[in-house]
Amino acid sequence: MTRIGIxxxxxxxxxxxxxxxxxxxxxxxxxxxxxxxxxxxxxxPGGESTTxxxxxxxxxxxxxLRQFAATGRPLLGxxxxxxxxxxxxxxxxxxxxxLLDAVAARNAYGTxxxxxxxxxxxxSEAPFRDLRCTFIRAPQLRDLGPDVQVLARVExxxxxxxxxxxxxxxxxxxxxxxPSPVHRLLLALADEAAGPA
Amino acid sequence: MSDGSSGxxxxxxxAFEIKVGLAEMLKGGVIMDVTTPEQAKIAxxxxxAAVMALERVPADIRRDGGVARMSAVxxxxxxxxxxxxxxxxxVRIGHVVxxxxxxxxxxDFIDESEVLTPADDENHVWKHDFRSPFVxxxxxxxxxxxxxxxxxxxxxxxxxxxxxxxxEAVRHLRSVCGEMxxxxxxREEELMAKAKELQAPIELVRxxxxxxxxPVPNFAAGGVATPADAALCRELGAEAVFVGSGIFKxxxxxxxxxxxxxxxxxxxxxxxxxAASRGLARPMxxxxxxxxEERDKLANRGW
Numbered sequence: 198m199t200r201i202g203i204x205x206x207x208x209x210x211x212x213x214x215x216x217x218x219x220x221x222x223x224x225x226x227x228x229x230x231x232x233x234x235x236x237x238x239x240x241x242p243g244g245e246s247t248t249x250x251x252x253x254x255x256x257x258x259x260x261x262l263r264q265f266a267a268t269g270r271p272l273l274g275x276x277x278x279x280x281x282x283x284x285x286x287x288x289x290x291x292x293x294x295x296l297l298d299a300v301a302a303r304n305a306y307g308t309x310x311x312x313x314x315x316x317x318x319x320x321s322e323a324p325f326r327d328l329r330c331t332f333i334r335a336p337q338l339r340d341l342g343p344d345v346q347v348l349a350r351v352e353x354x355x356x357x358x359x360x361x362x363x364x365x366x367x368x369x370x371x372x373x374x375x376p377s378p379v380h381r382l383l384l385a386l387a388d389e390a391a392g393p394a
Numbered sequence: 395m396s397d398g399s400s401g402x403x404x405x406x407x408x409a410f411e412i413k414v415g416l417a418e419m420l421k422g423g424v425i426m427d428v429t430t431p432e433q434a435k436i437a438x439x440x441x442x443a444a445v446m447a448l449e450r451v452p453a454d455i456r457r458d459g460g461v462a463r464m465s466a467v468x469x470x471x472x473x474x475x476x477x478x479x480x481x482x483x484x485v486r487i488g489h490v491v492x493x494x495x496x497x498x499x500x501x502d503f504i505d506e507s508e509v510l511t512p513a514d515d516e517n518h519v520w521k522h523d524f525r526s527p528f529v530x531x532x533x534x535x536x537x538x539x540x541x542x543x544x545x546x547x548x549x550x551x552x553x554x555x556x557x558x559x560x561x562e563a564v565r566h567l568r569s570v571c572g573e574m575x576x577x578x579x580x581r582e583e584e585l586m587a588k589a590k591e592l593q594a595p596i597e598l599v600r601x602x603x604x605x606x607x608x609p610v611p612n613f614a615a616g617g618v619a620t621p622a623d624a625a626l627c628r629e630l631g632a633e634a635v636f637v638g639s640g641i642f643k644x645x646x647x648x649x650x651x652x653x654x655x656x657x658x659x660x661x662x663x664x665x666x667x668x669a670a671s672r673g674l675a676r677p678m679x680x681x682x683x684x685x686x687e688e689r690d691k692l693a694n695r696g697w
Contacts, residue, residue, distance in 0.1 A: 206659055207422040207443055228660070243419050244443065245479050251441040252659060276419070289478035303478060309502040310525045312412045333415040334480065334502070372415055 199387045202227040202236035206252030208244020208277060209371060216371040220381045230261040237387040238271045241278030243333065243369055246303065249277055250291040259294060266296050271362035271386035273379065279365035280336050287339070296363050298342025305337035317349040317356065324378040325349035325357055330368035332356075338367060362386045406522055413527030413547035416480065416502065417611040420444055420548075420634055424624065424655050425613075427451050427638040429469070431476035433647070440651035444480040444503065446636070447473040452509045452556030452692070453639035453678065462510040464492040470499055482529070487696050488514025497526040503548070504528045508695035509555045509638075516697065521545030531615065533566045533693055535573035535602070539594035542610055549608055551632070552693040553616015556639050558680035560617045562693060563627060567614055571631040578606040616693070619644070619677045621657030621670040628661035645675035 201217045203210050205226035214224040217240070225236060233239070239262070241249070253259055266272055274282040274297075283293050283301040293301070306312070312335070317328040325348050338355050341347070348364075349357035357366045357379065364386075370379035423443025428434040434445050449465040450458065464485050474481050480502035485492040487506055492513070496504050504526050506519055521528040522545035531552035532538035538549045551570070553563030577588060577599060585603055589596040601609050614632035618624050619640040627635050635658055637651075644650045653670040660666030688694065 205422070207441075209418040209421055211421065212418055244421075245419070245423060247438060247479055248423055248441045248443045248655070251439075251655075255656070308474075308500040309413075309416050309480065309527060310497060310500050312416065314408055314412060331412060331415055333412065333419055369415060372411070372418065 198223045199238065199384050200225060200236045201383070201387070202232060202239045204228075204239065204241050204249070204278075206244075206256075207248045208242035209369070210242050212369075212371040213240045213242045213275075216377045216380045217384075219376050220384055222380070222384055222387075228256065230258065233261060233265050236270070237391060238273070238383050239265060240383070241272065241274040241281050243276035243278060243371070246277040246280040246286075246291050247289070249281060250293075253281070254292065259292065262294055263296065266294070266363065269362060269390045271364065271383055271390060272296065273364040273366070273383045275366045275369055275371060276333065276335060279338065279367055282363060282365050283338065284342075297338075297358070297360050297365050298345050299338040299358065299365070300340045302337045302339060304334050306332060306335055309334055315351050317351050318353065321349035321357075324381070328370075328378065329373070330356055330370075331372050332368050335367045338365065362390060409525065410522070410545070410547065414610050416527055417529070417548040420480070420613075421611055422659065423634045424651075424658050425482065425634065425636045426641055426651060427636075428473060428642070431472045433642055434473045434477045434481075436648055437641070437651055438477045438479050440648065441655035442479060442651065443634070444482055445473065445477060446482045446484065446505065446638075447501075448484065451639040451642060453558070453643050454556075455509060456556040456690075456692070462486075464489070464495065464510070467495070467499065470496070470501065474500070484510055485519070486510040487512040488517050488519060490519050493519050493524065493526075493528075497524055501526060506530050506546075508552055508692050512695050518544050518696070521547075529613070531693070531696060532570060534569045535577070536592035536594045537696070538570055538608060538612075539592060539598040539602075542598055542608065543595045546610065548611050548613060550613040550615040550636055551627075552696070553614065553618075554681075554683065554686070555616045555692050557617050557683070557686070558619045558640060558643070558678045559683060560619070560623045560626060561683055563614050563616045563618065564630060566616075566693075567627060567630040567632055570608075570612065574602050574606060574608070577602045618654070619680065621653045621667055621674075624654045625657045625661040625667050628658065634658070639678055643678035645677075650674055650677070
């Protein structure tokens, strides 16, 4: 069974565990470098990016996470997680992993009263078309590099992107009851990275 | 910011999901009471997941007496300008207009709080009418479910705010979580009688029966003063922790704030809590519950 690690410093860890299990993965919490051994994919959950960034620094996890990515195993970051994957943050900077060639703008839609849900644009890639996306004090991803592919947009803005085996969503595919196509893709990428069984 | 320009019209169910969404994002975090932008910065730098903007921390409200109201708008705005993490603020129980002011300010979460002097001694705010999410205090499962029925997107224990004593938060956590375990174990035909006993809607009692938990996140508050207090709340089932007076009424707020954040992340790892607790200056003074008159207990406010 595909083992999905979830960075467990702060955030909606439980929602990601439930979403991963709904698409057939099993999950482990990651707080230490050694927790990265034996996992097939890693999720950076939603939460507060400053809180999670400070935890990463205290636990000395920035370099081990970059090495994890270098082994070709996939990562998924949602909301705060997407910010941490980006190459830089244009406002209220936090230290990032630089695994996604994009600039993150934090709280780009406003405060919580501006949070919203919307369907993804019809022009999005197949399983991510007309997908209901929930944005909570969400960031935006800008200045995407040439290797970054946009999988879904809302109102023309990229909300789900992929750079090889790094996935970033500015919304929360882990919330809601149904099987999440984003987590399904993460599992598929993990199986692809593990090679033929 | 709150004119809805970037948001579409929301159905009630969708609105509730978006409100609970922010509560989900705060899980595993520490929410700290702050009274100035400088304190807010200290909290953010220590790794707080959110701050609660206040004029006075609960220990000072308790000491000074008088009517405690919503904070001055200028205090909240200054704190909003200082930090990038969510900013919460308190309204008096039942004070719908104070709540509208906070919503117009674009506050991220409204705490309808027993720490302030109640504005209505029978009714709480009808929270479904707001775009802003609300958190409310509860001592037991019935109170928690009544607040959720009114639209609360997060429940926290009341504990005894400003006391520096964790015993009431423990009592409330044990009560809420224990009653949920009991409801989960019941037979279906027993749920209506239980709803009657709890004075809570049957649909919410049924949700607890099926899922073994509240339909919204369940946090702890009231009396947290040490890293071990925060970890104890997590041990007993709280999904995140509010710290009121415990940080800025201690002798070394920066280090204590960092230590409580660390203990909260590693609540089930004694070695980490030990490391977090080492070398801290004195915590806030505490109050023994037996010395508090029943009428001075803030937890008795709200119904």
